[in-house]
Amino acid sequence: MQQTTTIVETETQLPLGWRERLSPSKLKMIPGRYNLPRMFNNSNSTKQMRQSGSVSTRSISALQTSFKITDTFELLRTRKWSVFDIQYVGLAGFTVFSLWIMDPPAPIIKTFAALGYLLLLFMPITRQFFLPSWPIWTYLLYFFSSRFIPYDIRPDILVKVLPALEDILYGVSFSNVFSSWTHPVLDVFAWFPYGLGHFGLPAICSAIMFIFAAPGTVPMFAKSFGWMSVLGVSIQLFFPCTPPWYERLHGLEPAKYGMQGSPAGLARIDALFGVDMYTTSFTTAPVPFGAFPSLHAADAILEALFISYCFPKLKGMCIFYVCWICWATMYLNHHYAVDLLGGGIIAYSIFAVVRKYWLPRQQPGKMYRWQYEYVEIGATKKNKVLDEELGYGPIGAAKRSADLSDEFAVLDSFMHSASSSGSSSPTSSTRSDKSDRRRD
Incomplete structure (x- = not known):
């Protein structure tokens, strides 16, 4: 009798309305991303979920072959x-x-x-x-x-703006300081990031992120890289400025369109190896007076931001590479320090927007992309499924599915792979829960 009395007293201490909050109708309001498969459902529902998962897997792992x-x-x-x-x-x-x-x-x-x-x-x-x-x-x-x-119809070429900004912001021209003393060893050391890494690193970063980062990261990197470059060229056309090599060759005399560009310090690389890798291409460059912003710095910073986001342990190496290429641009007399600042601001601004709205979030404990069962997008929008570009999946797939077949197909084509595995989204279980609520 004493034991029964104790149970009654414990029940009276619970908050009012606890029975209503634990009712089945309230429990169904838990977000879909936390819902576990309801194993007590009938066999037909379980069979449908399994079939839905298998279809999603097939659409992910297959390339589009339709014409x-x-x-x-x-x-x-x-x-x-x-x-x-x-x-x-x-x-x-x-x-x-x-x-x-x-x-x-x-x-x-x-x-x-x-x-x-x-x-x-x-x-x-x-x-x-x-x-x-x-x-x-x-x-x-x-x-x-x-x-x-x-x-x-082009604007006037600005010769004195960047040197003046250099003096105002830093009090000294770092490009003139770094390029005042040269050596073949330093030339080669600067050539690696500026002449090789700038052109080859985007593909290397894409391949690494395709294998080890969350599905959907590479398309966001490609779009960010492309739009950042388009914006950079537009600024260079509307705000043409002379680079440091012009000041060294012509001083502050006015510049005119039609003047040839210069390989600057890269000419020493051509002379060192006895080949014409940069002299002709930089002399006939489409935008010889596009010093601001520096796309060399912008590209390196964008790559470092994406790699650091996907692989935080590599942040130190990314910082080193950014400092390395920034020094190389000034040592080779191609950019002022203010050009690097402008490129960095553009790269970080684009990355911040992409990370907030579209970039897939990394999941702890997932080393390879094939370990992802679902993908969450953006820093603020929870449980948002990655939007496929114009529907890369089959026509019968959901309009905003997480099949991610666009990225698989793009990188598979790039890496000449026959097929790859992928991930599925928890939205299938969410949709089944919604249909159950409608029937209820």
Whole structure:
């Protein structure tokens, strides 16, 4: 009797309304990402979940091999558009502008070139590579064709602005200090990051992130890299400034369009190895007066930010590489320190926005991408499923699924791999819970 009395007293101490909060209808309101599969469901529900998982796995591990343009039209019809899709309008505008100003006029050739690229974007077998990398191709075309912009509509070339900013911010020109004493060993040491790493490191970082980072990281890196480069070239065209080598060769006398560029310190590398790797290319550069911002620094900083985000243990190595290439740009007399600051601000701003809204979050204990069962996107939007670019998955897949077949196809094409495994999202269990609530 005493034991029964104790139980009654314990129950009266619980807060009021506890029975209602523990009712099945309230428990169903737990977010889907925390829901475990309800094993007590009937066998048909379990069978459907297993079938759904197997379909998702097959769509992830398979490359797109279809040539049907109608598949893309169907995906466009069912796609949920957002304000961020304006990026494709911008890419199309830059592409058309670059083709329009390019010499020779050749309207028929340019029209066929534009139609050919549209065909690559609309065929599923080629779209899986050319759509995520569209910003990079646009940047390359934009940079090359900028040489054909008429001189009479361009702004004046600024000769004194960067040296003045250098004196105001630092009190000394670091480029002149670092380049005042040269040595073949220092030339080679500066050549590695500036002449080799700048061109090869983006592909190396992409391959590393594809294998070891969360699925969906590489497409965000490619878009960030492309748009940052497009923005950098646009600033260089609207705000043309002379680099340090111009001050060394011509002083502060006015610069004119049509003047040749200079390889500066890289000419010593050509002389050292007896080859013409940089002299001709820098002399005939499309934007010889594009000192600000430094895309060499911007690219290195963006790569370091992505690698540090995915692999925090490599942060020290990333900082060393950024300092290394920043020193190399000034030692080779290609950039002022203020150019590096401008490139760093642009790179960090783009990375901060991408990390907040689109970059997949790393999960502790996951070493390879194939260990991910689902992907969470952004720093503030929880349980957001990665949006597939124009629906890389099959037509019957969900409109905003987490199949991530776009990145698998892109990197598989890049690395010439036949197939790869992938991850699935917990949204399948969430949708089944929603359907159960509707039936209830």
